Amino acid sequence: MSLKGRNFIDLSHFERRELRRILDTAHDLKRKQKRGERHELLRGKSLAMIFMKSSTRTRVSFEVGMTQLGGHALYLQPSGTQLGRGETIADTARVLSRYCDAIMARVYGHDEVVELAEYATVPVINGLSDLLHPCQIVADMMTIEEYKGRLQGLKIAYVGDSNNVSNSIMQGCTIMGMNVTVGSPKGYTPRPEILKRATELSERYDTQLEVVNDPYEAVKNADIIYTDTFFSMGQERSKEKEEALMPFQVNSDLVGAAKKDVIVMHCLPAHRGEEITDDVMDGPHSVVFDQAENRLHAQKAILVLIV
């Protein structure tokens, strides 16, 4: 099974054995890096990184990852390129494909990364869109394996705003055999088309998938509690949404309602005091900085396999 030449845009386009291969490669590359073994598997290769929105982790982990693999990454923003003056995504994709071996893009509308992939002749990686954040969830599943030793049969409870991160959790974790509960207030639950696709996956992989409107019901018996910001990039802040989401804050009370050995995850950046409290973020259940580190190893695996 080869993943060479594949786009990495949507986890639902991958089979369990393909995601398994990416995870195994990620663990292997992490071991190599920790031992100081050289692993310049992409020597002479270049990755174009288009960022339409801000980023700390995605930018730095992809750039450092390419360096560790012996390659090079270019940081491109609309303001510094002709994208900002109206050159089309299609033409940009065609041109970048003539110079680079892969393109990573962080975009507003998901259709922008899909269009990029349609016109690029090199693999395209989704570095976050309004709909999905697939690289994040590979790093997250790698982190869960480090702490729990497995994925299959574990319960992950995502609580908060249903967004790109929770959408990718519903796909990736389901494919890997985890049971997924999304706890979101009414009005902030997953989009119907995403829920439909995730439900098909849960039937195919024989897992449980549910959406509930009570945070305590969501975290009951959970092995993992996961949360993310109330307001994703590109969304307007509103008092109404904040009030609806405050009862879903991950605080010590909510963590106490899950399994004793629950781990708490957050893709970061966190808005301390909103979706998560300081004591939980800095407390014994939190694995958020391991998750952040694993972006590096997970994305190196994705790059090595598709380029």
Ligand code: CP
């Ligand atoms: N989690 C994540 O994607 O972080 P950045 O926005 O900093 O890249």
Ligand code: NVA
């Ligand atoms: N849901 C967040 C994730 C940031 C990494 C956002 O889209 O802003």
